[in-house]
Amino acid sequence: MTPRKVTIIDIAKRLNISKSTVSRALSNHHSIGLRTKMRVTQLASELNYEPDNRAIFFKQRKTYLIGLILPSLSNTFFASIVSGVEDVAYQKKYTLLLGQSRDDQEREKSIVETMKNHRVDGMLVSISKSTTSYEHFKLLEKNNIPVVFIDRIPEMKNIHFIACKLENGMIEAVSFLVKQGHKIIGLINGPENFSASKERYSAYLKALRKNKIKPDKKLITCSDLTIDGNVAASKKLLALARRPTAIITFNDYVALDAIDYCKRQKIRIDKDISFVSFANEAICNYMDHPPIASVEQFPYQQGQKATEMLIEIIEKAKPENENKKTFNNLLLQSQLVIRGTH
Amino acid sequence: MTPRKVTIIDIAKRLNISKSTVSRALSNHHSIGLRTKMRVTQLASELNYEPDNRAIFFKQRKTYLIGLILPSLSNTFFASIVSGVEDVAYQKKYTLLLGQSRDDQEREKSIVETMKNHRVDGMLVSISKSTTSYEHFKLLEKNNIPVVFIDRIPEMKNIHFIACKLENGMIEAVSFLVKQGHKIIGLINGPENFSASKERYSAYLKALRKNKIKPDKKLITCSDLTIDGNVAASKKLLALARRPTAIITFNDYVALDAIDYCKRQKIRIDKDISFVSFANEAICNYMDHPPIASVEQFPYQQGQKATEMLIEIIEKAKPENENKKTFNNLLLQSQLVIRGTH
DNA sequence: AAAATCAGCACAACCGGTTGTCTTATTATT
């Protein structure tokens, strides 16, 4: 129990007026005399009076709080999302509540619970890898707390979400490689149960079709995205009799581990084998042999757009619209970024 | 105004009992009969009743909210801090309010104001580069909201803070280079007005003294930490008649830009020149020619320790302790990490 | 001079919980 802070009641007592007068004086209401207004504002600043949002929002049934739950924060992709979310939230006068699920469903649930009890006006979520039950999100809806999912989307009907469409990026990537003369193009994908993996997988097949290349199951493998997993996947593809001359990886880190492995195996990067990846992390610019291209997924922009979408939903929500709900979703186009040779 | 949620009053009305009975039934109070308890809990779960934290914390004068303000979130150093803070906050049942100042004093002030009005129980701050006035922090103290500063510490008296002591890391760095045979060791520092720069500067001088090397002003330069600034600083040092054989840089990014510049100039890394940096970013492990060593500043741990410190301050704060305030500060030791050759 | 108008402020209800005190009906004690 922290010591109590100055309230309008304290001010009212000292000036021998009622607290409603203080409240109106501070908000410059016309029915309060000039002299009283001046005495109130004067004393308020002397005492360092600060209004208590909770009391205000309590009546308004609004908190101007937005909850954001991400799997991790030390990952640059998610850090960019946070940054985009915060920028928009700040601009629209909302404050951000942050939680990281650490890819643990129970922790995710618990954070949802806490934020719900803090009465956030809405939530932004990138679901954890281990999330299989969506009850906690359904409960939010029952409580009239809108949720916008970002990038990692659950398989639920009737949800708001924003993501980055990878199909076009994958097609650009494959076409780019084909144009460079590659015919045997491998894929190191992420965990099979990821929707992001599924999307890459089907886009990869579509891209091959478009370029009239027959898919070869042996050229497709998965990694659990750990260093060991990435190396194992690389090893598998590079040991093939029909060895790929180019590999597309789930993200930049997979590519970097793969490139590392190649170097140790004296497989020459960009000669014996080329890499194209996803994420387009800035850090790749410092590498001697980065992937020759990477598909940008615009995490910062996803964060921005998701927040704009959420706030719009929050602010247009009215009880009378209860039964004519619509669900917003937005797919940004990904974009292949070809690295300059340097 | 979002539609209203289920309250204990709704439950009370339906069961024709008083709201205090509902409250006590839900918290399993002994003076409520078993039958009533069951009817209440039953109906509560049917209606998806969720307690409103604000009403509870309102009376308790506590929110279990902690505000965290950092200059940026897209920077991995700060992202690690956030991660450490969130982990501890979660474990201790506090929720994190996040804001980024974008190194703008006005935005920092405005975020402090907002969080204060949300009645956070305490705040964690890494001050913005442009912050010169500390009034907004002093006001927090007057409002009995404790603040713990992290890593970027303002020049104020009587504050709580946590930071990472760079002196020992710098001494280790210089000694390491000397042991490798280097005698001419340059320094590319950050902006002069940074306390972090000042600390590196004096530690650098001390380290040279310890190793009986005479400092040479020409070997010391500053960068504004932009790519152009980093390159310009590198150019300056490498153009010297008495050219350094090793350079210590403000952080890894400066080193990477410098290394990049060297490569373009055909200056051979680790032969003609070696680099040691600060921050020890994981990404350097993927480089062909990373700095040979880097001083780890433990941002994740700083976040953790700062949060532990803050929560301790919050929870032991009592009105009667008002005038016997003490100020906590903790300096972690930095640590030189020598990269394995790979 | 009586009635109407209005400025300036007080009073009270409300938001959704918690908690101390009071009431009532039942059971236990002597």
Next chain:
DNA sequence: AATAATAAGACAACCGGTTGTGCTGATTTT
């Protein structure tokens, strides 16, 4: 059977603001 003890729950105040309504005295209107 009369009294004390106890169980179960009602009532009301409180946290710190906002806001609709009511009251009072002064000024204006007729």
